[in-house]
Amino acid sequence: MNSKVRKIIPQLITLLAVILIFGFFTFNAQINMDNRGIEFGFGFLSQESSFDVQFSLIDYDGSHSYARAYLVGLLNTLLVAFIGIIISTILGVIVGIARLSPNYLIERSAAFYVEFFRNIPLLLQIFFWYFAALRALPLPQNADSIFGVFYLTIKGLFVPRLVWENLDIFFYSLIAAVISIIVIRNYARKIQENQGKQLPVFSISIGLLIILPLLAFLTGVVSLGVEVPVLEQIATTSFIYKGGLGIPPELIALTLALSLYTATFIAECVRAGIQGISKGQKEAAASIGLTPNQILKLVIMPQALRIIIPPTTNQYLNLTKNSSLAAAIAYPDLVLVFAGTALMQTGRAIEIVSITMLTYLSISLAISLLMNWYNKKIAIKEK
Amino acid sequence: MMNKLNFLKPDRKNLNTYLYSGSFLFFIAIFDVFLSSFFKINITSFLPNLVSFLLPLILGILGLHLIRIEFSGIKNLDLLNKNINTNNFNATLTLIIIFAIIKSIAPVTSWFFIDANIAGDTKEACTGSGACWTYIKIWLRRFIYGMYPNELQWRINISFILLIALAFVGYFPSEKLRKFLTLYYVAIYPIIAFILIYYLISGGTFGLVWVETGAWGGLSLTFIVSFFCLIFCFPVGMFLALGRRSQLPTVRYISVGFIEFWRGVPLITVLFMSSVMFPMFLPEDFFMDKLVRVIIAISLFEAAYVAEVIRGGLQALPRGQYDAAKSLGMGYWKMHIFVILPQALKLVIPGIANTFLALVKDTPLIFVVGLLELVGMLNLAKTNPEWLGFAMEGYVFAAIIFWIICYAMSKYSYNLELKYKTDR
Numbered sequence: 001m002n003s004k005v006r007k008i009i010p011q012l013i014t015l016l017a018v019i020l021i022f023g024f025f026t027f028n029a030q031i032n033m034d035n036r037g038i039e040f041g042f043g044f045l046s047q048e049s050s051f052d053v054q055f056s057l058i059d060y061d062g063s064h065s066y067a068r069a070y071l072v073g074l075l076n077t078l079l080v081a082f083i084g085i086i087i088s089t090i091l092g093v094i095v096g097i098a099r100l101s102p103n104y105l106i107e108r109s110a111a112f113y114v115e116f117f118r119n120i121p122l123l124l125q126i127f128f129w130y131f132a133a134l135r136a137l138p139l140p141q142n143a144d145s146i147f148g149v150f151y152l153t154i155k156g157l158f159v160p161r162l163v164w165e166n167l168d169i170f171f172y173s174l175i176a177a178v179i180s181i182i183v184i185r186n187y188a189r190k191i192q193e194n195q196g197k198q199l200p201v202f203s204i205s206i207g208l209l210i211i212l213p214l215l216a217f218l219t220g221v222v223s224l225g226v227e228v229p230v231l232e233q234i235a236t237t238s239f240i241y242k243g244g245l246g247i248p249p250e251l252i253a254l255t256l257a258l259s260l261y262t263a264t265f266i267a268e269c270v271r272a273g274i275q276g277i278s279k280g281q282k283e284a285a286a287s288i289g290l291t292p293n294q295i296l297k298l299v300i301m302p303q304a305l306r307i308i309i310p311p312t313t314n315q316y317l318n319l320t321k322n323s324s325l326a327a328a329i330a331y332p333d334l335v336l337v338f339a340g341t342a343l344m345q346t347g348r349a350i351e352i353v354s355i356t357m358l359t360y361l362s363i364s365l366a367i368s369l370l371m372n373w374y375n376k377k378i379a380i381k382e383k
Numbered sequence: 384m385m386n387k388l389n390f391l392k393p394d395r396k397n398l399n400t401y402l403y404s405g406s407f408l409f410f411i412a413i414f415d416v417f418l419s420s421f422f423k424i425n426i427t428s429f430l431p432n433l434v435s436f437l438l439p440l441i442l443g444i445l446g447l448h449l450i451r452i453e454f455s456g457i458k459n460l461d462l463l464n465k466n467i468n469t470n471n472f473n474a475t476l477t478l479i480i481i482f483a484i485i486k487s488i489a490p491v492t493s494w495f496f497i498d499a500n501i502a503g504d505t506k507e508a509c510t511g512s513g514a515c516w517t518y519i520k521i522w523l524r525r526f527i528y529g530m531y532p533n534e535l536q537w538r539i540n541i542s543f544i545l546l547i548a549l550a551f552v553g554y555f556p557s558e559k560l561r562k563f564l565t566l567y568y569v570a571i572y573p574i575i576a577f578i579l580i581y582y583l584i585s586g587g588t589f590g591l592v593w594v595e596t597g598a599w600g601g602l603s604l605t606f607i608v609s610f611f612c613l614i615f616c617f618p619v620g621m622f623l624a625l626g627r628r629s630q631l632p633t634v635r636y637i638s639v640g641f642i643e644f645w646r647g648v649p650l651i652t653v654l655f656m657s658s659v660m661f662p663m664f665l666p667e668d669f670f671m672d673k674l675v676r677v678i679i680a681i682s683l684f685e686a687a688y689v690a691e692v693i694r695g696g697l698q699a700l701p702r703g704q705y706d707a708a709k710s711l712g713m714g715y716w717k718m719h720i721f722v723i724l725p726q727a728l729k730l731v732i733p734g735i736a737n738t739f740l741a742l743v744k745d746t747p748l749i750f751v752v753g754l755l756e757l758v759g760m761l762n763l764a765k766t767n768p769e770w771l772g773f774a775m776e777g778y779v780f781a782a783i784i785f786w787i788i789c790y791a792m793s794k795y796s797y798n799l800e801l802k803y804k805t806d807r
Contacts, residue, residue, distance in 0.1 A: 007630075007631060010631060010634065011631045011632070011633035011634060012633075014631075014633055014634050014637060015633050015637075018637055024664075025664035028663070028664050028665055028666050028667075029663050029664050031666075031667065032662075032663045032667060033663070035667065101473075102465075102466070102469060102473075103466065103467050103469065103473045103476060103477060104466040104467055105466075105467050105476075105477050105480045105481070106473075106476055106477070106480065109480050115790065116786070118789075118793075119744075119785070119786045119789035119790045119793060120744075120782050120785050120786050120789070121743075121744040121745070121746075121747050121758070121785055122744065123747040123748060123750075123758060124747060124758050124778060124781055124782055124785060125782075127758065127761075127762070127774075127778055128775075128778040128779075128782065131762075131765065131774040131778070132774045132775040132778050133775075135774065136775075321648070321649035321650075322649065324649040324651045324652065325651060325748070327651060327751070328750070328751075335649075335651055335652060335655070339652060339655050343659065349659040349660045349663055350660055350663055353652065353655055353656050353659065353660040354660075356652050356655070357648045357652050357656070360647060360648045360649055360652060361644065361647040361648055364646075364647040364648075365647065
């Protein structure tokens with residue numbers, strides 16, 4: 001009896017404290033909102049937003065609703081996070097491997113890169129790229145082209161736009177390729193388990209990935225055109241690029257800073273992962289006659305990935321959360337569009353801040369769930 | 384005796400021939416890049432553009448290939464080959480890095496030193512094409528003290544000196560007082576720090592002029608915010624970690640929810656919350672200073688991270704420690720205070736140092752609520768009409784300062800890691 005009471009009382013006290021704090025806050029919020037004549041609710045989401053957003057992936061202007069503005073911000077955030085994750089992973093893996101290079105110069109340069117970019121606040125780096133480095137770029141009319149089609153100017157990077165015809169068919173061919181690769185891989189595994197033969201799965205997969213989409217082109221159903229940006233004068237001193245795809249400088253500065261910063265952490269994860277594999281594994285694999293490529297593919301990487309993935313997931317989450325710094329350089333991400341402009345216009349602090357936080361929370365949870373699933377899949381299967 | 388020369392596979396025969404021709408080619412390549420970088424002379428301008436551009440690389444690869452002689456018998460050459468010249472791929476990368484270093488030295492030194500200006504008091508004094516350090520010189524006080532009145536800045540200096548001095552007290556107590564050290568750092572020191580900052584920097588009593596927190600700024604604000612957050616987030620994080628490992632379900636779920644919530648949201652939204660949403664949750668006539676709200680918000684945010692670090696330490700302790708403590712008849716608190724926490728905290732010191740490092744790097748974010756620490760001050764100075772166009776200098780200056788602080792902290796935490804690694 002005594003021990004039961006001792007277990008229940010602290011729990012009751014904690015629960016009571018939490019309830020009291022929340023109750024106090026809700027009570028105050030109620031009074032404050034009554035005083036200001038605001039009604040709690042999410043009805044404002046369907047109202048007309050009447051503000052414009054500089055850069056948007058979907059159709060949007062002032063006549064759309066706040067919900068649509070939220071979607072614009074969310075998509076922009078996801079875009080930055082997505083590009084950032086890809087670039088930082090590639091860069092991080094390269095730098096991480098370079099840090100283990102036997103070449104002294106390569107190892108030192110990689111270490112310098114990591115120590116340099118890791119120890120400067122991310123916000124400072126974003127400001128640096130946006131206000132200092134990218135502002136030094138030429139005006140549109142003075143910009144030299146790169147390979148004749150890319151233009152890097154103070155107004156952003158202008159690249160050719162790909163004009164697709166029957167993009168969906170091309171897409172289907174890709175899906176068909178992926179599905180057949182999965183089937184072939186399972187078949188190859190069965191063959192290997194039953195007969196000990198190895199099929200060249202990798203080359204077949206690459207071949208399929210190239211051949212199937214290529215067939216779609218050759219049959220003439222899908223065609224791809226390129227629209228090159230062209231300089232146009234709209235006033236005596238004002239030039240813009242018409243056609244092509246314009247990438248705003250905010251997006252460039254943000255992805256650059258995020259990728260360079262996060263890549264340093266990913267590089268350290270990769271290094272730790274590869275170093276974590278004992279030398280004996282490599283020697284054992286070599287002694288049973290595996291080639292260096294096979295050693296890396298079949299022995300080192302599967303084990304190293306197990307060490308690398310959990311901390312790298314954390315870095316992906318950090319990158320996604322850090323993309324909210326976009327607000328500082330006026331890239332229209334979720335925080336700027338929704339927690340900034342929309343909040344300013346509607347004055348609905350509680351609803352908007354909660355929605356924003358919940359959104360980030362769900363992105364974080366989604367990424368970590370996905371990565372946990374993958375992690376479980378590649379974890380050591382003990383028989 | 385003349386041996387047959389085989390340039391595809393240099394070996395020990397004809398060692399000198401390979402060595403001299405190889406080094407010659409290598410040095411020609413370096414010389415070419417050196418000239419083009421420092422004196423803007425291109426000695427291969429008679430060649431087509433692309434060839435002229437790639438020539439140093441090709442010459443260098445050939446040269447390094449020729450001196451790649453296994454077991455040459457020359458110690459330095461073997462060392463060189465082993466470290467930077469193991470195969471053609473490595474040699475290419477080596478050359479690219481060397482060329483990049485040579486290429487970047489000239490513009491960087493000329494921007495930083497040779498073409499830079501530091502004399503004078505106005506923008507007009509900056510005539511060189513390099514950096515304008517005059518800008519930093521004139522604005523230095525603002526960058527360090529923010530809008531804090533010039534004649535009162537001694538108050539910030541004195542309180543910082545006192546705080547640093549008091550932090551070192553722990554190094555020289557007698558054996559008798561040593562057991563109170565933890566108490567000193569966890570309870571007494573924060574209180575002293577708070578009193579110092581409240582009465583000395585903020586002022587308002589003892590004949591000191593009151594300076595509102597809106598005027599605080601610059602690097603000193605960075606230190607104040609990181610310092611207080613550091614002090615507050617540690618105990619909160621410790622309780623959260625204990626809560627997460629508690630046997631009591633309610634306590635555990637509340638702790639897990641709290642930790643995961645703060646870890647799942649970006650700091651910038653937390654600061655937004657503290658500035659626009661939090662006032663709605665307080666009684667109407669209750670006023671809380673902006674700086675205090677920010678410090679509370681960052682402390683709670685970092686506490687969640689500290690909690691996870693401490694939980695790692697708690698999990699790393701072997702079960703035997705818990706069992707042993709319980710078998711001595713210790714209760715929950717006694718067991719944790721005297722047995723578990725001292726060992727667990729020692730294990731996680733490096734991890735906590737890393738969290739604090741992240742905290743220092745996060746302080747610039749307080750600009751979203753209108754507090755201007757170093758980076759915020761830079762952005763303010765940048766828009767001053769008399770000093771337009773010096774964004775680069777400002778950011779480079781701030782980057783150097785932050786880099787020194789963070790690098791020193793990370794080295795320190797690395798040393799701690801080495802120090803405590805062998806203890807168990």
